Amino acid sequence: MEFDTIAAISTPSGEGAIAIVRISGDAALAIADKMYKGKARLADVDTHTIHYGHIENPETQATIEEVMISVLRAPKTFTREDVVEINCHGGLVSVNKILDLVLSQGARLAEPGEFTKRAFLNGRIDLSQAEGVMDLIRAKTDRAMNVAMKQLEGRLSERIRRLRQQLLETVANVEVNIDYPEYDDAETITLDRLSERAADVRHEIDNLLATARQGKILREGLATAIIGRPNVGKSSLMNSLVHENKAIVTEVPGTTRDVLEEYVNIRGVPLRLIDTAGIRETEDIVEKIGVERSRQVLDEAELILLVINSAEELKKEDEALFQAIQGMNAVIILNKTDLDPEVEMDKIYELAEGRPVIQASLLQDEGIDELENSISQLFFEEGVETADLSYLSNARHIGLLSQAKRSIDDALEAAEMEVPVDMIQIDITRAWEQLGEIVGENVNESLIDQLFSQFCLGK
Ligand code: GDP
Ligand code: ZN
The missing domain is CATH 3.40.50.300 (P-loop containing nucleotide triphosphate hydrolases)
Structure with missing residues (x-):
């Protein structure tokens, strides 16, 4: 994917002795080189190295600040793009001057959260991890911070993926039954069996939702x-x-x-x-x-x-x-x-x-x-395991999980009424898609394609 080059001050405003201007994108090094005076051109240095020098206004040649510059080349960076971080120890005024210069040399001011968004769009993190980062920025207590960290590490994603896999297997077995009634190796899945599996997933979703209240509060x-x-x-x-x-x-x-x-x-x-x-x-x-x-x-x-x-x-x-x-x-x-x-x-x-x-x-x-x-x-201690900090802390996740739960309820109800299995499969597929949206997986991919790429049904 191709994006323009963005920049922003990435340290909290008004605090700390060091302020950082972060630049990300294809032009990051070129832009920095226009204003950096040091031993070498940044375009020539090794990745993941730090360089001492000065920032100079390219038009007036006036020296603005003494800086340390980190050069981080794609793809091993947070955004998976080339990243330059200009560390300056001056106050707000000089960091803003540097940012202005960077913007005047061709970078665009990043929107809030845009670095994280890029990390997601460039495939470095999934959507729930991206949201974890956003929560991290806003975390109000250490405990909330912990939850956000866990989400960042992909705990929620992991659980969601497992649930999707379970649904996939449920449907797979149904498929085997529909398409290959003579295939005796495959587990014969009766409506009962299907209901049992769907109920398992539903139970897990319930557990996740039970943590939602805590997450919101945190x-x-x-x-x-x-x-x-x-x-x-x-x-x-x-x-x-x-x-x-x-x-x-x-x-x-x-x-x-x-x-x-x-x-x-x-x-x-x-x-x-x-x-x-x-x-x-x-x-x-x-x-x-x-x-x-x-x-x-x-x-x-x-x-x-x-x-x-x-x-x-x-x-x-x-x-x-x-x-x-x-x-x-x-x-x-x-x-x-x-x-x-x-x-x-x-x-x-x-x-x-x-x-x-x-x-x-x-x-x-x-x-x-x-x-x-x-x-x-x-x-x-309200009946919730405190050891498990992968609380849901996001309204979008809660909404999608509730929807998925409803879809599974529909499937269970249909099974109860002995509706043909391929009808029930529609509800389960919907639940699978809704869970997929949480982790930002391609919503349009077909469950059946997935199925056949994962299970060798061997004709
Ligand atoms: P409020 O009107 O409910 O906000 O009450 P305040 O906190 O303003 O307290 C009213 C008065 O009670 C003040 O003079 C406080 O110093 C006093 N007060 C508050 N707590 C105590 C306490 O534990 N013991 C005693 N003896 N006085 C208290
Ligand atoms: Zn009072």
Whole structure:
């Protein structure tokens, strides 16, 4: 495949002592040579070598920066194209100057993710790996990073390929039966056998989908609302969580006021604290933001942290909040345990309905550890194997897997009704294609071609 030559700054903006301008494409070396002054022309040096020199403006001959340049020739590069990386230690200004020069000499500014896209298009990685790289860039916690890494390594692809292979074999056996009824060596596949195999695949897809929720949360953060009456300690709780866990604050554009979202990393679970502005600015989420708004917050939340003042008797408002969060994922925080207890514990446990109740004194930094434990348990021990980190973390994958599952359900239903096998085969073929889309395999290739290239049915 042929592409134009692209370039971009490939280090995070504004950070780090070294900035890198990366160029990829056929003209990468030629473009770099126009502005590089060093011992040798880059076009002449060996691949995978680094060279010291200066960048000079070819028009004015003005020296711009002292640099180290890596030369990486195709095909052993990330994009499988010629790659030049200009490492400069100057700040943002000089790296931008270098990029401008590179662009003026014939490269095009890369779109976000375009290097990765090329790696995919040039066949170096498959689609799910490409998506893994994108997730990696956005990974919010180490755990999310791990998932993205695993995907990058092709764990998901591997599983999908295995499933496709199983479907292929199922169909192969059907084929043998249809085309070669006299071929006794081939396993006689009855409808039962076919159903059994299809059900196996369906079960595996279910397992993969079960990890999807975790994947989404790892990528986007678990939407978490801190609620409670005024003065129970909501702000204190938020501050403890934020201070102990290095919050990442992001602004959500397109909202009428600037809603602040803060991410805190709780033992690898990223919590996205929602409506923290509400807690910060108005102090009383229920009164000041209004019932409507707090409804909305509760609707959006995937985890509720309900704070109760243990030094006061339970109030009507407390009970109303318990009511509002019935059936939701929640942790109850009984705060101010440094004071004399007034709250009725039996009542609390009853209202908690089996959800964790944590005794805390946020003033004295007590209870946070325990709270963090119970949050990570809620998340990681909900019947999902935690050792297997090949979580699905991508809406496209989830969509396609769900579709494939439906196709297999159709096949199973058809088998139940004793529809002719070649009809059932259509559903299975569809599932095979849908799974193929996940790894970006040629969707139009015929399953039958595949079949015959893989199984020697010997006429
Ligand atoms: P919010 O209105 O729910 O956000 O509550 P704040 O976090 O603003 O706390 C209200 C008041 O309770 C403040 O004066 C805090 O210092 C105090 N407070 C918070 N946590 C504790 C605690 O564990 N023990 C005691 N004694 N006071 C606390
Ligand atoms: Zn407050």
